[in-house]
Amino acid sequence: MPIPAPNLYPAFNIIRLSHVVFGVTDLAKSRHFYVDTLGLQVTDEDDSRIYLRAMEERGHHCIVLEKSDSATVKSLSLKVFDEGELDKAHDWFKEHGHPVEWVERPYQGRTLRTTDCFDVPIELYFKMDRLSPIHQQYALYKGVKPLRIDHFNLFSPDVDKSVDFYNQLGFRVTEYTEDEESGKLWAAWTHRKGGVHDMAFTNGQGPRLHHTAFWVPTPLNIIDLCDLMATTGYVSNIERGPGRHGISNAFFLYILDPDGHRIEIYCSDYQTVDPDLEAIKWDLKDPQRQTLWGAPAPRSWFEHGSLFEGLEPVESQLKATPIVAP
Incomplete structure (x- = not known):
């Protein structure tokens, strides 16, 4: 589709x-x-x-x-x-x-x-x-130095349906992954603010929230956070990365909060303001779409998500298999 x-x-x-x-x-x-x-x-x-x-x-x-x-x-x-x-x-x-x-x-x-x-x-x-600006109060900066919330990524049982709905709200597709056999979308990245995405949708049992992402200044901030988490009792909360996505070109790290809500720490995607910007298509079997470099995603990254209050997720219609770390 x-x-x-x-x-x-x-x-x-x-x-x-x-x-x-x-x-x-x-x-x-x-x-x-x-x-x-x-x-x-x-x-x-x-x-x-x-x-x-x-x-x-x-x-x-x-x-x-x-x-x-x-x-x-x-x-x-x-x-x-x-x-x-x-x-x-x-x-x-x-x-x-x-x-x-x-x-x-x-x-x-x-x-x-x-x-x-x-x-x-x-x-x-x-x-x-x-509130008053604090971006130049450098004494307040700590941890990964999060600058702003960047996007949500949701598990959807039908990515085509999600994309069609949010397109009606004006969310424009920047990149997408298609299953060649079925012609259905495996995942899509859509935006309003002029970055790669405000809302992304990934095929899976849903609806569930896959992650919430925060933008940080540089990849070095992500490395610093890994050092901090590894020495303050949070090493097991580091789920995936650091690495670089093919889709979005972002440098990333995925971590889990104490309740299992997934947070992505994220930087260095690109501008998408032009109204005639063509969406980039990726093949589901291309290993560099999800990881340009770095370790492949663990199985938990495809299966674990946060439930929306009061909603029971349903199985996805598309049964294609992504690339999972051994």
């Missing part, structure tokens, strides 16, 4: 991904991981939630850690261009049969809660409390 033609004039204007709400079972352990090890900044916290931002971000939060009985993903959030776009989004989702609800969220203005084509909980907003 060919990728859809880019939808350059969607019904409403999403500008980028914004934040994720993780259900975590131990706030103290999660705080140590995200703050003391990765280097995210606490913007507020109480006995039930911790709000975090990265060093370049002016919005109040990019991750919310919420005390929960089980490790789940409670929502993925997207920022729209202005207040009027929220009303357009409300009407579009309602017209297309998706549940819509205006919800109250701390530190945010009007927030629309809805779902995507696989019932993934999506929240859209325009206004979030703005």
Whole structure:
């Protein structure tokens, strides 16, 4: 199935991904991981939630850690261009049969809660409390020196369906992997903000969240994090990498938080602003698509993901086999 033609004039204007709400079972352990090890900044916290931002971000939060009985993903959030776009989004989702609800969220203005084509909980907003810049407060930099949240990657039971849905929202495909035998998509990378992706979709039991990614200044920051994690009790939390992806050209490291939520540390992809930028196609059997260099991905990377709260994943339709480390 060919990728859809880019939808350059969607019904409403999403500008980028914004934040994720993780259900975590131990706030103290999660705080140590995200703050003391990765280097995210606490913007507020109480006995039930911790709000975090990265060093370049002016919005109040990019991750919310919420005390929960089980490790789940409670929502993925997207920022729209202005207040009027929220009303357009409300009407579009309602017209297309998706549940819509205006919800109250701390530190945010009007927030629309809805779902995507696989019932993934999506929240859209325009206004979030703005904080003073800290990107030049170098005494605050620690851990991997995370600059900003970069993207989400989701396991999808039908990548073609996911790509078609998000294309309706204006997400443009930058790169994709196709199974030559079936002609179906194995994976696709789609964006709004002009990088390789805001939302990516990987074939697998889903919907589940594969990972949330953070952009860092250089590959050396990733090496520093490996040294730090290896000597502070987190060596077993390093799942894959460091290495370089063929797709996106990014330098990467995949790690797991104390609850198993996967985080990618990421840098050096490329600009995709041009509206007529051609998507790059990769063959599923090409070993350099997922790893330009570095060790192949372990089996866990293809099988483990975070559950969305209240959703039961289903098996994927495409049964092609990726390249797995022995």
